[in-house]
Amino acid sequence: MPTTVHEFAWPDRVVVGTIGVPGARTFYLQVRTGKQIVSIAMEKQQSAQLAEKIDEILDQLITLEGNPFSVPTTTPIELVDNDQLEAVQEQFRTGVMSLGWDPTTAQIVIEAYPITEVDDDEDEDALLHDDADAPEMLRVRMPVGTARAFAKRAREVVGAGRPICPLCGYPIDADGHICTLPEV
Numbered sequence: 001m002p003t004t005v006h007e008f009a010w011p012d013r014v015v016v017g018t019i020g021v022p023g024a025r026t027f028y029l030q031v032r033t034g035k036q037i038v039s040i041a042m043e044k045q046q047s048a049q050l051a052e053k054i055d056e057i058l059d060q061l062i063t064l065e066g067n068p069f070s071v072p073t074t075t076p077i078e079l080v081d082n083d084q085l086e087a088v089q090e091q092f093r094t095g096v097m098s099l100g101w102d103p104t105t106a107q108i109v110i111e112a113y114p115i116t117e118v119d120d121d122e123d124e125d126a127l128l129h130d131d132a133d134a135p136e137m138l139r140v141r142m143p144v145g146t147a148r149a150f151a152k153r154a155r156e157v158v159g160a161g162r163p164i165c166p167l168c169g170y171p172i173d174a175d176g177h178i179c180t181l182p183e184v
Helices: 044-062 124-129 144-159
Strands: 004-008 013-019 026-033 036-042 090-102 107-114 136-143
Touching (some): 004 026, 013 044, 013 144, 026 044, 026 136, 036 044, 036 107, 044 090, 044 107, 044 144, 107 144
Parallel strands (some): 004 136
Antiparallel strands (some): 013 026, 026 036, 090 107
16 A cells, blocks of 8 residues: 655645643644645654754754855744644644755755554564555655744744643643652
8 A cells, every 4th residue: 555645845834733731732743735734643752852853953054164055043033933723633643753854955854654553463663664654644845944933833832831840840730739849
């Protein structure tokens, strides 16, 4: 069965957003070109790491002599996207992701594959690297300015969760918090 590839070469919009309240949020990577919208569920940690790694790639590219790809050092204000997610219909829940750089188009490339079911008899290591059998995948290509704006928003969305208790370091729920201080 061939893999269905949801490909966005020059998306109109690519963002990380959430649905739900802090402590019970679902994170989504949402991409839109025209009327085509794909939303894939992600873990909070995947969102945070994606933003971190995109910034690392962009920061490395800036150091190239003459900044040949015109990588912005900060987020271009005209690319800031603080709008809510559009109508979300989850395509799949993200498992393995890859991140790359295409110098021919000066774009960051994200590939995401769905979580695969693990049978007890299957080799878990093989599942982590066997993306060729995935029923579908998402491939997004973002120019450098859009990628910088994407990473900024993703960090902000991840950081907008529950506040951390200054005493115990655990998240404080909206309905209260019982602090469990470590014994001294």
